[in-house]
Amino acid sequence: MIYNKTGQTYNATRKADPFIVDKLFQLMAPKPDQLYLDIGCGTGNYTIALADKGLKLYGVEPSEQMLKQARAKNPQIKWQTGTSEKIPCEHSLFDGVIATLTLHHWINLEQSFKEISRVLKNKGRLVIFTSTREQMKGYWLNKYFPAILRSSIQQMPAYRDLEEAVKASGMVITAREKYDIHKDLQDSFLYIGKNNPYLYFDEQIRNGISSFALSADDKEIQEGLSSLSHDLEHDQFIDIKKRYANDLGDYVFITVEKK
Template sequence: MSVKYNKIGANYNETRKADLHLTQQFIKHLNPNKDGLYLDIGCGTGNYTDALQKKGFQYIGIDPSIEMLQIAQARNKAINWKIGSAEITGLSNQSVDGIVATLTIHHWANLTRAFSELEYILKPEGKIVIFTSTPQQMSGYWLNHYFPKMLEDSMLQMPSLEIVKEALTRSGLSITNTENYSIKPDLEDQFLYCGKQNPELYFDEQIRHGISSFSALANIKEVENGLISLRHDIDSGKINEIIDSYKNELGDYLYIIAQKESDKA
């Protein structure tokens, strides 16, 4: 995984900026206090770590990619950036007040082991806010029409809500709330379904490079053919019919809010 993101890391910040609305939602769900210490696990180049720290909260950023962390360090030297993973953070018992995980859990090698580690470092009643997508939600992306194999492979690596819930429960954590998120037209973070309402975005090679499904999972020929078909449908107006056929009430992404039990001692 670190090799994949070392490759993506070079121009990642050009398209993967912290989105203001998502940042605000993290604060709402985590409800942090300015005396606490928080962790951004799988922080990448630290876009959200930096945005949350600039709101007045103290953060640690952990990621397995040295390339990503070097970019993060150059941006904000006030944050403690550490090489590590969700399974092995290197942090001590009950050392953080809360955790955020943005579009990262599908890269974790072992969900139960990862959540057990996060439960270990989390203080009693501390929260974990996960931003992810489920296979069910992804099946409703109109991208399936143009890049079916890429989306199939992406869905295979994406854990379902049921699997996440089971892994959390095994680790001594429990889901307290979930909230669907649908792509907004002014989204600043160009992740996979960023072009839901603006298909033209997918013709930007830099945007595709910053999306792991395109840069690491996709077959080059499928992407080329998919883009040709997409271009034709945009020019003919057929794209509106395709997009309409995929409309659903599932939401595009999902916030999962989990909490550690209070210290019974």
């Protein structure tokens, strides 16, 4: 598992971004004494940040290396080994679920939403923060790392597939809100360098991004960085970035409800 390999350095560049935490909290609209689940919680960055805002949470994650770090940071939260397709919890346990930057790791989208529906109470809410296949095609990274982005785009669900999987689970999408990369973003996920391409020259940042960490094509990475360096040095990057400009947003918040 890739995150068992990268988990030891993951926290060096992956932090809970305050804006994203506040948005998740707002969309979840939590009430006192309710119980929430963070599915695909990783090392618990967002789980812990939301717990600090008063939420009572469980964290479920397949990587033992990730969970080891999560437990060390906050032993009060209940951390469990599991996947989106097989959540180790009883029926109708949670009032809400969050899924942050994890959909591209779900093996079976339809089964995952059915499983989330199983552990979610009636009228419970699922809040997703993700990118979609359509959005990723608009990343200027495609110009410099085409094979890596092609693989990542293939792994990411298209919005229509996500919509159909939610419908098959008996839940309903009630809202979606696009997100564009903020200049002060503190979580170094894939498109962190949208407005600051120099960030991709930092190997530590690349190692915290699964698209780069999963890639066995070091040659493409080095050639892409060389090409990016050339375009930055010769003032060509701005024109490249403009070619990829669109109004789809870079990521999206999706609210789902179990009726």
